[in-house]
Amino acid sequence: MSTLKLTLTAIDNKKFNIYADDYGLEESELPFANNSENSQFYAIINALNNTSDEYSHKTNDDIKNWMIEERFLKQNGNQLHEQMRENIGRKLYTALFPKTIEKALHQNCKSGEDLHIQIKYDFREIGKSNLSMYPWNLVHDGIDFLAKRQITFSYRIDYPDTPKPGKRQIDKLKVLVISSQAFENNQGQLQNQEPVISNSLKKAQDEGRACLLSWYEPQRQRPTFKVLREYFTDHYKEADKLPDIIHFNGHGVFQDKLGFLLFEDEQGQPDYISAEEFADLIEICNPKPQVIVITACKAALAHKSDSVFNGVAQKLLQQVPAVVATPFSISQESTTDFIDQIYRVLGNGRSSLLEAVKFASKAMKHKEYEWYRLVLFLRHNGDEDGYLFEVQETPQQLFNQNNRELEASDIETLKDLVKRCRIITSNRIVRENFCQYIGIEIDDISPDSVAGLGDNLFIETLLNYLQKTDNKSAFYKICVKIKPHFESSVKLTNKLQIIKSKVMQT
Missing domain, CATH: 1.10.533 (Death Domain, Fas)
Known part of the structure; x- marks a missing residue:
């Protein structure tokens, strides 16, 4: 697998620079950045977030007419156009691959190998525009979505104190699952995904190459944030008790310019844990996990703030090399498909995180429009292909x-x-x-x-x-x-x- 690194730097609310390693710099413009309020942009994000063909978001007539004209909405203005995602993807492609950068793409695709496109931002530039919120993995070249070929996308936010390069030496993959049943009034209760993960890792567990960590007692405890903190504190220097992967399955919300995960409290009610609180908890671990997977809605959403690190995924990226999360809503059926595949692939001990995310995204066939929703944030120096583990068999x-x-x-x-x-x-x-x-x-x-x-x-x-x-x-x-x-x-x-x-x- 080869890697094409694209560094995106905001100039202002609309213009930005793209630098491709070995190819040079080119200026481009963000689509949908029509004014300081970014009303077109947020209308597009709301449309992409839909889990049905109905478009019920409150949108003024000018924006709605623009969406109809661009074939994002049907003529009635209440339903998504059947080619909405393709049409958005073409706009994104034009912005991300101007002439010089498109040449870099084509030359990297010539080899016939899988291609990893790494979208990189500098955290100090985030406040200038919505550049980091754009779903670049949805790019469409007029023939198909690039992500549906042999191309995988990841996002990197450059930040001081990048994790040390190199793979972690392990004899088995240790996974800690947090499956929270807490929900708000407008949400539904989610099913426990731990059995799905356990089944996906069954072969690896039978061969002694993987295990699920028991961090609470289901018969007498709920999986609360307090119990998790106690577990990490009690075992904070015991490598065999600390996870290589943490998986949070539950609900996520974004409010008051901050991302939250909904843990359960002792009574089963929602306990709102902020991005910063969860990141502080991870800091206890020594060693820290290599990967955090969050199948919670809007866990990768970060906007309306001068700091990208108000999102859960982005904040966690200050602590760990890789995070898998989504800025969108996601159906339970698609979540189950994703979970099943990502752990089957990681459980074989030979595949990279990039490969696992690619296969898992393609498995989300319950609804054709959900494959792009879970994305990979990767900032591990020296392992751009996502090989974060070196499994040493006993x-x-x-x-x-x-x-x-x-x-x-x-x-x-x-x-x-x-x-x-x-x-x-x-x-x-x-x-x-x-x-x-x-x-x-x-x-x-x-x-x-x-x-x-x-x-x-x-x-x-x-x-x-x-x-x-x-x-x-x-x-x-x-x-x-x-x-x-x-x-x-x-x-x-x-x-x-x-x-x-x-x-x-x-």
Whole structure:
């Protein structure tokens, strides 16, 4: 996966600069920034926040007529246009990818690899405009949404004291789930998502690679903020008791220019915990979590303030490397789909947070218009691809894995590693030599010519052929060939050793 870094800097309420690493600087203009009140912008945010096709927000006639003219609303003015999100996405694309920056996008997409677009802001510039509130991951180039291709977006807010670079060494992924049933009068009670997370991590838990932390006693306690503080205080230097991931599932609200999460109090009533209070609690942990996932409405909303850190997600980003949250409302069904997928992907111990968010967002098919709502904030220096963990298997885990047959996940691991070490190029001679090394002829792979395929597709086709023909000898030789490229990673070396042991000829 390659990364295209775009630094956005506000000039005034409407104009801003975009800087792309290695490509240069270009000035652009924000769409929907029609006046100092940003009435067009907030009308767009309200439309994107809708969980139905009805548009019931109070909007003056001028704004409503403008939305009809731009095909954001239907002619009756009470329903969203069926192409509303595509039309908004095109406006966003024009703003984010002016000529020079669009060239950077196209050149980074040429390789055929997955692309990570990192949108970066300086926290000192936030008060000049609504720049940081724009849903750039909704950009549409006139053909499709970029996020529905091989492109993943993340947001970064530059702030002093960035977390140290490098992956956290763990032997198992520890997840602490806060599933709050508290709600306001205009909200509904949410279902407990802990069973969903536990089921998604079942395979990883069975293999000793993940666990859910028990931080309160369900039979006699509610998951209150007070109980959570006591748990962190009691175990604040015990790494095996502290989470790598905290997941908050519940309601969120944004009021009085501040974001809040609704915990339960001792009577089950809502306890409004501010962004600052929650961040202060996280500071107790030593080590701190690497990721906080918040499937609460508007937990990433930050506006009408001179500081972006009045939002829950943004405030937490001062404490941890990564936060997943949403500035919008989100349905319970889509939340469940997202949760199920993100933990299945993270539980395999090989995937990045970017990959997990991408798969989870694509799984939110309950309502087609919710896929863009949960976004990733990532500020971990040196790990732009979101590889925040290095799972070191224990001897027992290695033993368990060595005694299984070669699985589809092993094939996917090899595909990924062969791609990453770049030992196969588009040169036919290089490909023929590699095939001869592993004991096959290049023309054996497929009845159709494969020599002209792109690198990644050639690797996919080659390893699929080896899997189909159960060529253990070739798999073994591939492991031997690529091992020197990954000797600096204990995790990947262990993975290769496991695969080698499964295909070793006795």
